Amino acid sequence: MAGDGELKLLGVWTSPFVIRVRVVLNLKSLPYEYVEESLGSKSALLLGSNPVHQSVPVLLHGGRPVNESQVIVQYIDEVWAGAGPSVLPADPYERATARFWAAYVDDKVGSAWTGMLFSCKTEEERAEAVSRAVAALETLEGAFAECSKGKAFFGGDAIGFVDVVLGGYLGWFGAIDKIIGRRLIDPARTPLLARWEERFRAADAAKGVVPDDADKMLEFLPTVLAWIAGKAK
Numbered sequence: 001m002a003g004d005g006e007l008k009l010l011g012v013w014t015s016p017f018v019i020r021v022r023v024v025l026n027l028k029s030l031p032y033e034y035v036e037e038s039l040g041s042k043s044a045l046l047l048g049s050n051p052v053h054q055s056v057p058v059l060l061h062g063g064r065p066v067n068e069s070q071v072i073v074q075y076i077d078e079v080w081a082g083a084g085p086s087v088l089p090a091d092p093y094e095r096a097t098a099r100f101w102a103a104y105v106d107d108k109v110g111s112a113w114t115g116m117l118f119s120c121k122t123e124e125e126r127a128e129a130v131s132r133a134v135a136a137l138e139t140l141e142g143a144f145a146e147c148s149k150g151k152a153f154f155g156g157d158a159i160g161f162v163d164v165v166l167g168g169y170l171g172w173f174g175a176i177d178k179i180i181g182r183r184l185i186d187p188a189r190t191p192l193l194a195r196w197e198e199r200f201r202a203a204d205a206a207k208g209v210v211p212d213d214a215d216k217m218l219e220f221l222p223t224v225l226a227w228i229a230g231k232a233k
């Protein structure tokens with residue numbers, strides 16, 4: 001059967017890409033072994049399982065690797081279609097729309113996230129990346145109104161594809177809020193997303209997986225910066 005075989009996830013606890021996969025595994029109540037990687041000295045299993053990008057997450061299903069977080073999420077949703085709620089909508093048009101917004105999140109929010117935390121060299125550069133993030137979140141406020149149709153999540157009554165993709169970033173957003181002294185998901189500018197954030201963080205599937213300790217994230221930031229510096233050498 002397609003769903004047979006043990007699940008092992010190679011990850012880093014702060015990674016938005018890993019977090020979204022963990023939320024989906026929780027939504028589907030799938031047991032899995034979690035292996036924390038150190039990106040400064042990647043394991044042979046990681047290098048052998050994802051030789052192209054050498055990045056986490058990697059999901060090993062019965063020993064076979066699946067790479068790229070959005071691909072992994074969709075793989076889990078397809079293989080365990082009967083377990084828990086579907087992450088992707090059943091309707092092809094709604095599915096296409098969810099994929100569009102998920103791609104938008106990783107393109108616009110993802111690049112701004114890198115700029116705000118990892119690639120900015122000055123406070124001006126950080127501020128520019130913050131502006132890009134805020135602009136993308138304002139666009140997503142409109143997307144939320146359309147996709148949720150007045151319900152709790154982008155996916156409607158239940159957490160869906162866009163929810164997990166955007167929700168993966170929330171841990172780092174908390175850290176960024178501390179750095180910039182205001183909320184990135186500002187309740188005044190993006191009230192729907194601010195309420196969505198509360199609901200997403202409170203969901204059982206997110207608990208213990210979406211980091212809620214901004215100080216701990218900030219303590220980990222130098223480790224990530226050292227990994228990035230090591231890669232550039």
Ligand SMILES: N[C@@H](CCC(=O)N[C@@H](CS)C(=O)NCC(=O)O)C(=O)O
Nearest residue numbers: 015017039054055056057068069070
């Ligand atoms: N597009 C990839 C991005 C994964 C990614 O960038 N992962 C980072 C951790 S947040 C990583 O493993 N970086 C290690 C490296 O690039 O060497 C996905 O969605 O899975």
